[in-house]
Amino acid sequence: MATADTIVFDAPPSPVEVLRAGLTTLLKRAPATPVLPRVRLLRIGVAVDGQAVDDYRTLCGFVPEQGVPPSYPHLLAFPLHLALMMRRDFPYPMVGLVHVANRIVQHAAIAPGDRLDVAARCGAFHTHPRGQVFTILAAAQRNGATVWESESSYLRIGARSGSGRPLAVLSGDVAATEAIATEAIPRAVARRYARLSGDRNPIHMSWLGARLFGFRQPIAHGMWTKARALALVLPRAQSEAVAIDVAFRAPILLPGRATFCADVRADATDFAVRDASGTRLHLIGRLGRGHQPWETDRA
Numbered sequence: 001m002a003t004a005d006t007i008v009f010d011a012p013p014s015p016v017e018v019l020r021a022g023l024t025t026l027l028k029r030a031p032a033t034p035v036l037p038r039v040r041l042l043r044i045g046v047a048v049d050g051q052a053v054d055d056y057r058t059l060c061g062f063v064p065e066q067g068v069p070p071s072y073p074h075l076l077a078f079p080l081h082l083a084l085m086m087r088r089d090f091p092y093p094m095v096g097l098v099h100v101a102n103r104i105v106q107h108a109a110i111a112p113g114d115r116l117d118v119a120a121r122c123g124a125f126h127t128h129p130r131g132q133v134f135t136i137l138a139a140a141q142r143n144g145a146t147v148w149e150s151e152s153s154y155l156r157i158g159a160r161s162g163s164g165r166p167l168a169v170l171s172g173d174v175a176a177t178e179a180i181a182t183e184a185i186p187r188a189v190a191r192r193y194a195r196l197s198g199d200r201n202p203i204h205m206s207w208l209g210a211r212l213f214g215f216r217q218p219i220a221h222g223m224w225t226k227a228r229a230l231a232l233v234l235p236r237a238q239s240e241a242v243a244i245d246v247a248f249r250a251p252i253l254l255p256g257r258a259t260f261c262a263d264v265r266a267d268a269t270d271f272a273v274r275d276a277s278g279t280r281l282h283l284i285g286r287l288g289r290g291h292q293p294w295e296t297d298r299a
Helices: 015-027 050-060 073-086 188-197 207-212 222-233
Strands: 006-009 040-047 098-106 115-128 131-142 145-157 179-185 242-248 256-264 268-275 281-289
Touching: 006 073, 015 073, 040 073, 050 188, 050 222, 073 115, 073 131, 073 145, 073 188, 098 222, 115 145, 179 222, 188 222, 222 242, 222 256, 222 268, 222 281
Parallel strands: 006 040
Antiparallel strands: 040 115, 098 145, 098 242, 115 131, 131 145, 179 256, 242 281, 256 268, 268 281
């Protein structure tokens, strides 16, 4: 069902549909002047399932006292990310896109049993030294009020259209250095996160898939890495209004080890994920507390 520029989805794309689209879009060649789909995709009344939230908490290390994690609604929005990328008028192949940055703003706490209207649309282009970045903006509303928003920045390596302003992300200068935990990351993390999120990109799922895209081992999902770090730095109580920015720097090879760092300040917590030695950066993040303004299509 469609009205003007909004398309309403009754169900997310199935794994078979996503696989088929991933294979067929391999033949796409990025145009010199790319254009993103000008549609808004919408799922109405998406249930926040208590069991799914518990499974996500367990996998990412959140405790029940933290409530529904602010990163959890990304799982409800991600099927719409896929649906946008599966469209014929989407300019790039689905396979090979790299998630380079993510921003989440939670305006109010979300609870199991809530029903959310979840929407997603393409945002702005940004330039990047390694190719072309595009953004996908998502939002969740409860009873007509926006409770959650996100901006995901994806890189198409090698695309040289040069559209948009340079992508602004957190730099290594603000990366936290105080180690709070070092953990072994098992291979099973990728398979379990794929089942929860629907993100079955072959770079996470198999050795062959990873090697086809230049990795010697499968890699952890960036949004799992963000969630695991967030579980360690969020207060042990449910958060109302928070903003969480991350820049993804280098993937975690699986199985592997990672060191989680946090530097707490009065108004925010800087956090980072590093390799076991604490030198190589996998992720740079910042957790802001209190109400954070949302800027659409940020530079």
